[in-house]
Amino acid sequence: MSDTASSGIGMGTTLAPAWLQRVTPAARFVLQGGPSALAAAARALGIPDADAPGRCSGEGTTLTLIWLGPDERLLIAWLEDAASLGARLEAALAGQAHSLVDVTQRQVGLRLAAAFAADLLNCGCPLDLDPARFPVGSGTRTLFNKTDIVLWRRGVDDFHIEVWRSFEDYLVRWMAEAAQDFAPQR
Amino acid sequence: MLLIRCPHCGERPEPEFAYGGEAHIARPADPAAVSDDDWAAYLYLRTNAKGVHAERWRHTRGCGRFFNALRDTTTDRFIATYKSGEKRPEGLR
Ligand SMILES: [Zn+2]
Numbered sequence: 239m240s241d242t243a244s245s246g247i248g249m250g251t252t253l254a255p256a257w258l259q260r261v262t263p264a265a266r267f268v269l270q271g272g273p274s275a276l277a278a279a280a281r282a283l284g285i286p287d288a289d290a291p292g293r294c295s296g297e298g299t300t301l302t303l304i305w306l307g308p309d310e311r312l313l314i315a316w317l318e319d320a321a322s323l324g325a326r327l328e329a330a331l332a333g334q335a336h337s338l339v340d341v342t343q344r345q346v347g348l349r350l351a352a353a354f355a356a357d358l359l360n361c362g363c364p365l366d367l368d369p370a371r372f373p374v375g376s377g378t379r380t381l382f383n384k385t386d387i388v389l390w391r392r393g394v395d396d397f398h399i400e401v402w403r404s405f406e407d408y409l410v411r412w413m414a415e416a417a418q419d420f421a422p423q424r
Numbered sequence: 425m426l427l428i429r430c431p432h433c434g435e436r437p438e439p440e441f442a443y444g445g446e447a448h449i450a451r452p453a454d455p456a457a458v459s460d461d462d463w464a465a466y467l468y469l470r471t472n473a474k475g476v477h478a479e480r481w482r483h484t485r486g487c488g489r490f491f492n493a494l495r496d497t498t499t500d501r502f503i504a505t506y507k508s509g510e511k512r513p514e515g516l517r
Contacts, residue, residue, distance in 0.1 A: 291432060291433040291434065291487065292433070306487065306488070307432065307486075307487035307488045307489055308432055308487065308489065310487070364425055364438075364439050364440070365436070365437060365440075366437075378433075378486065379485060379486055379487070379488070380440060380485055380486065381439055381440055381485040386485055
């Protein structure tokens with residue numbers, strides 16, 4: 239399920255910080271639709287809709303649903319493959335106006351777990367990451383320097399980052415550079 | 425950090441947002457019936473207000489939605505933000 243960020247697409251081993259791991263879910267979808275389509279999808283998934291800004295659902299299951307916008311969700315499936323999940327959702331959404339896009343290969347997942355995780359993120363992300371403002375279980379689309387990310391807080395010092403594949407190298411290098419302020423021994 | 429209140433997400437940092445030009449400019453319903461001068465005015469002429477300005481913003485790196493804002497162009501202070509489709513709030517300075 240997980241390999242280090244240094245394996246794969248040509249990143250040098252010097253950029254293989256132990257606190258940053260590549261994590262690879264089985265499938266990802268972006269779903270757009272009105273309230274009834276989103277409710278139908280949530281019913282089919284067997285989890286509550288992530289129906290408010292910053293909200294995530296699916297805790298304790300093999301799915302993670304993240305609110306991206308009033309009519310937009312990111313679905314991460316940790317076990318079920320895209321073909322099976324897509325078919326299940328399409329069946330549930332039949333007859334409803336919606337857009338369901340398989341983005342499994344578009345982005346990669348990085349798990350940032352370190353005591354300095356929030357401070358490191360704030361080197362490039364302007365979001366207020368105080369646990370009172372962005373509590374454990376929150377998720378949102380935001381920014382890390384020049385690249386869009388989706389940030390999901392799994393624990394106080396434990397974040398999951400979704401980034402478009404071609405920006406991964408940029409993100410990882412930037413973080414490795416910034417991390418020298420926090421973990422010079424790496 | 426300048427915080428902008430997205431009508432959907434609440435207060436968020438300015439780098440997540442993109443400016444979208446003056447608000448409340450309606451495209452003529454029947455473009456073929458509009459004179460060249462009026463069409464050019466629709467396309468290009470803007471208020472260029474010194475002071476309170478109604479303008480579009482997009483929470484590009486957040487919820488992705490467009491919304492409207494009243495902003496004072498001399499101080500860069502955001503006076504109000506409101507959802508697309510809602511009327512410009514009255515009496516705010
Ligand atoms: Zn927003």
